[in-house]
Amino acid sequence: MRLLQFGDSMLPVGSFSFSNGLESAIQQGIVHDPDSLERFVRTATRQSATTDGIALLEAFRAARVNDPARIWRADHAVFLRKLNEEMRTMTVRMGRKLAEMAVKVLDASDVGEWLSAIKRGETPGTYPVGQALVFATLDLEERDAFAVHQYGLASMMLGASLRLMKIDYLDAQAILYRINGEVEADYERVADRSLDDMASFSPVIDVLAAVHVRARVRLFMN
Template sequence: MRALQFGDSMLPVGSFSFSSGLESAVQERIVHDRETLRQFVLTAAEQAATGDGVAVLETHRAARANDFGRIVVADHAVFSRKLSEEMRTMTIRMGRKLAEMAVQTLPSVPLVSDWLAAIKQGAVPGCYPIGQAIVFASLDLSEQDVFAVHQYGVASTILGAALRLMKVSHLDTQALLFEVNEAAGAAYQRVANLQLDDMSTFAPVLDILAAIHVKSKVRMFMN
C-alpha cells in the first residue's frame, strides 16, 4: 500500500505540468501517431533506467546504510546530467515537492527531513529520483520497488501528456504503459551493478526537443 501511495501517478508533486519533451516532439512532427509515441516512450524509459535509475539504486542503498554523504553525491550526479533547462527545472521542482510532502506524511523519518533541509540550504539540488529512493528506503521498501516506480513514473508522465497533445486513446496509452512496465524487470537487471560513473543518458534528440521547448512561444506545459 505504501508503494501504491508513493508511486501514484497523481502524487501531488507537479509531474502533470511537464511533458518531458513530448510537446516539442509533437510540434515538430517527430511524434505523430501511436508507433512514434511508442518509440518516444521506450527511448525515454531506457534513458531513465541507465541514467537516473542508477542513481536511484545508489541512493536507496546509501539511505539504507544511513550514509547521507553518498546521497549528496548521487543528487549532484543526477542534476549534472540534465542537459536541458526544462529537465533540471522538472526534477528539482518535483523533488522539493516530494520532500515537503514526505516530511508531513513521514514526520518521524530524520533522513527525509535532513534532505529537505539540505535542499533549502542549497547543499543539494533536490532531484526527484533521489527523493523517491530516500522515501522508499525509509518505508523499508525494496530497491526493485523504487526502480519500478521510477520507470512507471517516467512513462506515465509522458503518456498523460500525450492524451492532451495528440490524437491517441486511453487504450493506446495503457497498452504502451503495460509494455514499459513489462520491461522494467529486465532494465533493473541491466543496471543493478552499475556505479554513478556508469550513468549514461545518451538520447540527443530528446535533449534537443527539450531545449526547443524552453524557447517555444506557445506551450501547454511548463519549462
C-alpha cells in the same frame, strides 16, 4: 499499500505539469501516431534507467546505511547529467515537493535532513533521489523504488500525450503495459552499476527539451 500510494502517477508533486520533451516532439512532427509515441517513451525510459535509475539505487542503498554524503553525491550526479534547463527544473521541482510531502506525511527524518540541505544549497534535490529516500524510509525494496520511478516517467508522458495529440486512451494504456513489462530487465541491466557508469545518449530528446523552453505556445511547463 504504501507502494500503491507513493507509486501513484497522480501523486501531487507536479509531474502532471511536465511532458519530458513530448510536447515539442509532437509540435515538430517526430511523434505523430501511437507507434512513434511508443518509440519516444521507450527511449526516455531506457535513458532514465541508465542515469536516474542508477542514482536512485545508489541513494536508496546509501539511505539504508545512513550515509548522507553518498546520497548527496548521487543527487549531484543526477543534476549534472541534465543537459538542459527544462530537465533540471523538472527534477528539482518535483524532488523538493516530494521531500516536503514526505516530511509532513511520513515524519521522515532522513528526508528532512535532505530537505534542509536542499534549502541550504548543499544539494540540488532531484526527484529520483527523493524517491529513493522515501522508499528506504518505508522499508520497501529497491526494485520497487526503481519500478515506481520508471512507471512514473512513462505514465507522465503518456498522460501528456492524451492532452497533446489525437490518441485513443486504450492505445496509451497498451503502450504503458508493454513498457512496464520491460522494467524488470532494465533493473537487472543497471543494478550493479555505479554512479560513474551513468550515461545516456538521446540528442533528439535533449534538443526538443531545449526547443520547448523558447516555444511560443505551450501547454506544459518549462
